[in-house]
Amino acid sequence: MTDQAVDTSGPAETARTSGADEPPDVTPSQFFGRERELKALQEDVGRAGLDTLAGRKAARARVLLIAGRPGSGRSALAAELARRLTEPGDYPDGVFHVQLTDPDGERVPGERTARGLLDLLAVPAPPGADEDELSGMVREAFASRRALIVLDDAVDAEQVDPLLPDNPDCLVVAVATGPLTGIPGVRPCTVGGLDTGSAVRLLARAIGQVRVTVDPRTAEALAQECGGHPATLTLVAGWLAARPGASVADAAGRLRDQQVDSEVPAASRPLARAFRLVHESLPPAAARTLRLLALAPAGLADAHTASALAGCSVPAAETALDDFVRLGLLRTDGARQPQYELPGCLAPLVRAALEEAERPGEIQLARARMLERTVRRLQACRAVTDPEDSPARRRLAGLPSSLRFSPPESAAEWLRIREPALVAAARSAVREGDLDTLARRLVAALVRALAAHRGTEDAAPVLYGLHGLVLDVAERRDLPREKAAALLNLADLDARTGRTEGALVRYRAALDAGRAAGDLYATGRAMESAGGAYAELGDFSRASDWYGRALAQRLGQGERADAARLYGRLGAVHAYAGRYGEALRDWRAAAAGYRRLGDVPAQARALSEAARVQEYAGRPQESLHTCREAVELARRAGDVRLQAALELRLADTLDRLGDPAAARLHRATADRLLEDDSGACEIRSASAEN
Template sequence: MTDQAVDTSGPAGAPGTKGATGAGTTQFFGRERELQALRADIERAGLDTLSGRKVPRARVLLIAGRPGSGRTALAAELARGLVASGKYPDGPLRVRLTEPGGARIPTERTARDLLDLLHVPVPPGAGQDELSGLVRTALADRRALLLFDDAVDAEQVDPLLPDNPDCLVVATAQGPLTGIPDVRPCTIGGLSADASVQLLRRAIGQVRITVDPRTAESLGEECGGQPAALVLIAGWLAARPNASVADVTRQLRELPEDGDPNTGARPLARAFRLVYSSLPQSAARTLRLLALAPAGLADAHTASALAGCSVTAARTTLDDFVRLGLLHTNGAALAQYEVPGCVAPMLRALMTELDRSAEVQLARARMLERTVRQLQSCRAITDPEGSPARRKLAGLPRSLRFPHPETAAEWLRSRRPALLASARVAVEDGELDTLARRLVAALVRALAAHEGTEAAAPDLYGLHGLVLDVAERRELPREQAAALLNLGDLDARTGRTRAALARYREALDAGRAARDPYATGRAMESVAGAHAELGDWHRAGDWYGRALAQRLTQGDRAEEARLYGRLGSVHTYAGRYGEALRDWRAAAARYRRLGDRAGHARALSEAARVQEYAGRPQESLHTCRDAVEWARKAGDVRLEAALQLRLADTLDRLGEPAAAQLHRNAADRLLDEGEGSASAYEIRSASTES
């Protein structure tokens, strides 16, 4: 088969793809007139140029046609030629605008896919306007070709158009994109008779075409010249060497009409029915259930779980589907199969008609459970040898284990779009919330283990939002509080402090409803931190005081010491030095009771700083000397050296330069002994420590 001749609606392994679409062979049939017209449109002056105005945005070419007409293939062929000519060295960049089931993809997700392809960091939790603005900024100085596949309307395309006339946008859609000025439309129908016969010849060989060339042309007409229908029929013939072109033409004609008023869609529907009816019962059921594949992407494990068969049998069945033209594959070592966008609605209709809802739900549950186990295995391989997770991993079936962390990371990268889609679909389903929660938790852990929380933050934000949806629907206040705290932390990290504050207040309410002291205390601290970030020291001190009052009832001295330190810092910033000194002394006392000499030294150092701010340099000098002594007892050379330098600064301000020099010399000796540097250590207040 050739995916260039068939409508390749759907991502070739991912929603966003850098490079030409599709996989496998690059042979392309027909469409010479359309390609020539599209290339001519690129060179033709636009309306702005003709009117003497500066071209403000990228030019948009539209390839319009029904699913199965080869519109995506034509866009890919056009892109290949333009990129090969060197006109657009920063492309092509392809993104899907429609799910395989027909639902429109939110613009923020499309923008995020584009930013990933452009290697631009994506702020977690950013909205549509911010993300589309980042896309335009990233493309402002590039010469990129963008493929927007299967657009529903102009509202999906317009926010992503680069403000750069050196870029080119090629969009595919079923109809016009009304609302985008100066769009260059190219409406395509069926292939020519010669191209249709050429496609059949490539799949089944010359002999059967030469024997009956007229019937081959009739078969092309029977398929309406639609590439997707021709590919399906060619796959059916290739699997039956003894069948003639006349046989399949007759069978197509004998198929009863399905009553679909859309006559243009009938050739594809008839070809699909012919191929589907020839499948064994088990294979037909597997094909129908692939309508459940997240984002239209499946691998052998997905098919195995859906059909309830072995992974080997599932892989064989999927490869058979590829040969029949029912699926596409990327052909990589970690093979991933794609349900064509023109086939997906027919699969879903068959599944609804022939499979009981309970069986469909069971298949979906098996798929989610298999995905959870794969994610657990993906994360466990990052643990050290002999760890409990690795021992548990050894007990899993071989097909679920990853031999190396690198293999697991590559699987996670390649399956990431499908995994994220699986989490979204599981939560939207609403009937498998327990599995959905386990899936999201496993995906969060796997992403954090392989990519780190910073790199995975945009995905983690969306996953925490899914957890919140389930928690609210199921009235699980503890999980609701945890999700809100995680979302608030990500908002705070990206500078959306007021949004974070709102999240923290909601988390506090949820923690109180759950009677969870940890969540409640954590929420109060986070509220305090947000107020501190906003410079509202009075409210920050009030909330830290509430969090401290709760900790005092629990008898956790380490937490008490930490919160006393946070209070001391807030009071210092607010200029309330008396209260700050009291808090730092309380923190020092608790560190001393805990036997934490280094913590005791740091708290004393902060107390000395407050005394100095308050205009009591002699008391500050005395307290700082105590801090040096405790640092010496703790054996922390770098801390002792930093405190010696602070002592020197204090003595300088007191007019004792000779004594100050002695302490600087002592600090140098300590740093030389510890092979450190004066800038390698910094006294930090507890307000900056987690």
């Protein structure tokens, strides 16, 4: 008997059993066997490549390919190879694992894959960056590292090639169904079924040695009936483990009796038969819960997801999920807030069973229940960050205890664990398009929860994608108000990451959408933001034009605070353009507006800017007088930092006017102010720097 792997990468940990049989190993699955494949792969790591044979230094990382059908143990083999290669310290910068195919069989876009790798590397990625930019960042990040990268479930070479580091010290292990044509120097290793002896050992480990020992020939026949396929063996073992009184012969006979669609490929029929065997043995309620898990976003579910899909209680859902783990239908991490994963090899079978057994209306209703439950959980997740006496916390207290979070750290942890599934739920809801109202509520709740727990800056890459989803729904449903809001949010993120011209395009589109909706806030905000974008580009004429349009609207609506702010922005761009007369007029108007509003600190700042403009214009005496006005206002407002900064500006102006004694007095005053306010930032005098 050859020493092949008993691959435990099947759908779940082994099932429990009881009775007179020897207790099976119920500890977390461990990899063993497959020594021949592992030896060949390890030898390929050190084997000279074509570049080396030609006398050239390798330009890129070496690529090893583990090819096999889903459920054949290819991912487990890659994980074991990575473990063995990193144990001696050959790759001190670690192992980085990313999935290239979603559980629904769709390829993961390159932008998401690259962003996932950057997250693992703790490298901040700009929101809205395209695939080429992010892939370049990945290659740059690995250029100075000695790391091992596992690219799991690759569809083709086009997914793998952009992520290959230009660094021969890195190693890439790609897992795929077939060859990766187009990547030179790939070392393939094809994974088939287990040999009969290893397959029998896998069964014995799951169901106990006694039932195998009493009928070894039938155990071998059962292993052959399963095609040596680890995922198939895991399902059959789970079925047997749940039935201590059943023999191996019972399982073999039941497996042979299962009928599968003749259109199913021959290589996939053993797994289809095993799934049918387990599915048909479930109680009706449990079988329906399993089928509905095909709707779980990204193949990830928790007890609330299963509860909402099946319309049952949360404890009943927890029990069903744990039973599915023991049967080999699900995987779980066993964390304090457990999350259950439907293996990719079983996802098509569960989906087919769902479509066969459930009516479309029932499927849509289950999806609606799941989305509604997710929205309520997200609302509770955000509300827990509000003060105790806030309306949101009072509403939270009225929710069922199973929906609430306590303390806030528990909500943050739930959000961190469930974020991939939550984002996938939003994408799926928008893509399906039949529950757009729920989709919009879900995205809005997710945006608020992320902002509350992570902050808008940290969550910006995720928020960018979510705002894009809102835009998709708004365009499909012709909702101009929502379209304007989404465009403004996307444009703000574009502007923040330096894509100013793209931001301008979106601000103009938001203006059109705001006008179509009659949304004065959106139109005013779009015009003001467009002015800021033109100012960033150095086009001060257009900037002042757009600020002027926004100002006219604010004045027409009687929004005095916004008008005062816009006067200040106009004053700034006029000053940048050297139009000091207009700049001074606008800063004076801003100061007057803040005076009418009773905002003394803002009035002081506006006057300080007016003094700066007067100085630029070559009118130092007027600047001195205006600056003193601003100092007095800052003193009245109790703004120590502003008062100190203005004292230093007065000192600089007096130096230029030839009065160093008075300048020293003002600097001394500034020093005293800063000493009294120990938390103030350092403010330097321009003359001192010069």
